[in-house]
Amino acid sequence: MAVSNLVVDEPETDAAAVTSSSSFYLAMRILPATQRDAMYRIYAFCRAVDDIADGNAPRPERSAALQRWREDIDACYAGTPRPLLAALTRHIRTFDLQREDFHAMIDGMAMDAAADICAPDEATLDLYCDRVASAAGRLSVRVFGMPDEPGRALAHHLGRALQLTNILRDVDEDAVINRCYLPRELLAREGIAATNPSAIADDPSLPRVCSILAERALGHFREADAIMDASPKKTVRAPRIMSGVYRCLLERTLERGFDLPRPPVAKPRLRLAMIVARYALF
Incomplete structure (x- = not known):
């Protein structure tokens, strides 16, 4: 639990340090101070x-530690947070952040903590x-100031x-820790047995599964773009950067391909800097 004690009510510079390795860091940096600090603490x-x-x-x-986080979040909403969660609690009130969304995140992590996921x-x-x-x-999206309906859709x-981009990029990294997030229906369609993550990662039919999932991810990117195109620019500058960064990572993953051997996907730093500059400056 050392990480949870580190991240949640230190000065903004310390919260930023926790966030700085994230692909989202530059998107958060362009926000006004209060929104920026809220995003740092959500990310933390x-x-x-x-x-x-x-x-x-x-x-x-691990399950017990996640349960303690559920209790900590409930304490924030009861107005009795641990001192380390005081800043997060202020942002919960300022931006009307919903308890069920914090709990949903914990529930998702509990899925990983409970068992090694293989071909759900x-x-x-x-x-x-x-x-x-x-x-x-x-x-x-509540921190960004988006209205409820387009915000939830985005x-x-x-x-x-x-x-989905993470899943496609990290097929081999996940297999090393005995996980595979590729859906069993797509694997079955290609005759891949959904039993062992390493065997799935090495199957010669895997590229066809990944291409289908990539098209699905691109479809979600297009839907997100349509929502952002219809939204006030100032509310979607940060998610534009997040989308641009990850779309770039997906493109790099597709350029690499899914045939063996698959080298790690490197971040194209110049392109990422251009994406940030486009939405931060203009």
């Missing part, structure tokens, strides 16, 4: 519960994406686009 919460889920502690200990069915994969990605989006589509 996400990092804390993610680190618990991905940690090496025995599964019962489509419904379970979509639930996982909603919890670990779109729930964070629903918190974020969180739905952009969250899924980002998470």
